[in-house]
Amino acid sequence: MYAQMIKSEATTDDPEKLKEFQARIDDDIKVEPRDWMPEGYRKTLIRQIGQHAHSEIVGQLPEGNWITRAPTLERKMILLAKVQDEAGHGLYLYAAAETLGVSRDDLTEQLLSGKMKYSSIFNYATLNWADIGAVGWLVDGAAIMNQVPLQRTSYGPYSRAMIRICKEESFHQRQGYDIMMKMAQGTEAQKKMAQDALNRLWYPSLMMFGPSDADSVHSTQNMAWKIKMNTNDELRQKFVDQTVPQAEYLGLTIPDENLTWNEKKGGYDYSDPDWSEFFDVLKGNGPCNVDRLEARNKAWDDGAWVRDGLMAHAEKKRAAKTAAE
Amino acid sequence: MSKEWPLWEIFIRGQHGLSHRHVGSLHAPDAEMAIKNARDVYTRRNEGVSIWVVEANNISASSPSEKGPLYEPSESKIYRHPTFFDIPDEVGHM
Ligand SMILES: [Fe+2]
Ligand SMILES: [Fe+2]
Numbered sequence: 089m090y091a092q093m094i095k096s097e098a099t100t101d102d103p104e105k106l107k108e109f110q111a112r113i114d115d116d117i118k119v120e121p122r123d124w125m126p127e128g129y130r131k132t133l134i135r136q137i138g139q140h141a142h143s144e145i146v147g148q149l150p151e152g153n154w155i156t157r158a159p160t161l162e163r164k165m166i167l168l169a170k171v172q173d174e175a176g177h178g179l180y181l182y183a184a185a186e187t188l189g190v191s192r193d194d195l196t197e198q199l200l201s202g203k204m205k206y207s208s209i210f211n212y213a214t215l216n217w218a219d220i221g222a223v224g225w226l227v228d229g230a231a232i233m234n235q236v237p238l239q240r241t242s243y244g245p246y247s248r249a250m251i252r253i254c255k256e257e258s259f260h261q262r263q264g265y266d267i268m269m270k271m272a273q274g275t276e277a278q279k280k281m282a283q284d285a286l287n288r289l290w291y292p293s294l295m296m297f298g299p300s301d302a303d304s305v306h307s308t309q310n311m312a313w314k315i316k317m318n319t320n321d322e323l324r325q326k327f328v329d330q331t332v333p334q335a336e337y338l339g340l341t342i343p344d345e346n347l348t349w350n351e352k353k354g355g356y357d358y359s360d361p362d363w364s365e366f367f368d369v370l371k372g373n374g375p376c377n378v379d380r381l382e383a384r385n386k387a388w389d390d391g392a393w394v395r396d397g398l399m400a401h402a403e404k405k406r407a408a409k410t411a412a413e
Numbered sequence: 414m415s416k417e418w419p420l421w422e423i424f425i426r427g428q429h430g431l432s433h434r435h436v437g438s439l440h441a442p443d444a445e446m447a448i449k450n451a452r453d454v455y456t457r458r459n460e461g462v463s464i465w466v467v468e469a470n471n472i473s474a475s476s477p478s479e480k481g482p483l484y485e486p487s488e489s490k491i492y493r494h495p496t497f498f499d500i501p502d503e504v505g506h507m
Binding site: 120122123124169172173175176179180183186191192193248249252392395396398399401402405406 | 415416417418420437438439440442443446454457474476477
């Protein structure tokens with residue numbers, strides 16, 4: 089997902105306090121920033137929310153790439169609004185992480201140095217306009233699967249950030265699907281582009297949920313803490329079941345020969361993505377890993393004088409005001 | 414190494430006649446920029462008619478460990494609620 093394979097941190101707190109903490113979580117009482125919490129809970133959340141925030145920010149790059157090349161002024165304005173929303177999502181999430189005692193600049197630097205990760209999906213390229221449709225439809229669609237249940241997560245600031253984000257996400261998915269509909273109903277060449285985008289982005293979208301974690305200790309702990317609400321397989325299954333009819337409506341074919349309706353489980357059987365590719369992308373060897381980090385580093389470095397200048401100006405104004413008082 | 418911009422808490426009046434409500438936070442060098450940024454992030458879909466910004470380190474908060482002494486005293490004072498009093502039906506709405 090936007091936060092993939094989050095390891096839970098070990099906790100060495102007082103067992104009595106841990107029991108009380110777990111009881112409150114089981115009762116659906118939200119944890120707020122100044123409440124007592126296990127060290128493991130805090131650290132795991134910082135990693136998860138931070139990774140989620142980084143994904144929102146890096147996720148602007150593949151789409152931002154097409155703002156100047158959108159086919160119409162209307163499409164350009166819509167895409168611009170969508171990419172701006174993602175910047176806001178990053179902000180909400182960084183702010184939630186900061187309530188856990190990590191600084192914003194610290195998180196940024198951990199992204200820029202490659203110490204913290206972002207979702208594997210944003211290391212794939214957007215080669216043409218159909219990809220922008222497919223990203224909104226599939227990538228935002230997959231993100232929604234994960235984010236809707238996270239609205240009920242135990243950590244108050246994270247939950248509130250998710251609620252704001254979910255309000256905006258359905259616009260994102262719909263604008264993507266709208267592009268796909270136009271392309272799928274267009275000329276033969278456009279239809280081919282739409283199919284090609286689906287072919288390339290289908291498996292990377294399935295990878296977003298991460299490998300099966302049904303037997304993972306980390307996953308079990310994170311689910312007990314309610315910072316993870318479903319297993320990866322549950323969410324992936326839901327995503328496939330929702331997306332197949334949407335592809336059918338478009339007249340496009342999901343690139344999976346094994347895709348069949350399984351009456352018994354009430355869902356589709358589907359092929360797993362190539363997990364070795366997934367791990368390779370996480371290691372930094374995806375098609376765009378280097379580009380993405382270079383772009384983020386450049387933006388941060390090139391913006392330094394603006395951040396410093398505005399700060400110096402604010403301090404000067406403050407000093408003048410104090411002197412006048 | 415640059416200095417991090419301070420953190421601001423953002424409050425928005427959603428509609429005329431309502432109170433300002435906390436909606437989130439952001440970093441900005443000063444109050445003026447905090448308002449501009451808040452407008453760009455938190456009022457993108459007609460969510461507000463007025464913005465307050467407060468630098469986060471100027472907010473004092475009650476401590477979670479004081480929950481008992483702070484809020485328990487009012488729990489037993491049920492006569493503060495109108496439902497405590499039985500008013501006969503004949504009296505009419507009160
Ligand atoms: Fe987002
Ligand atoms: Fe989105």
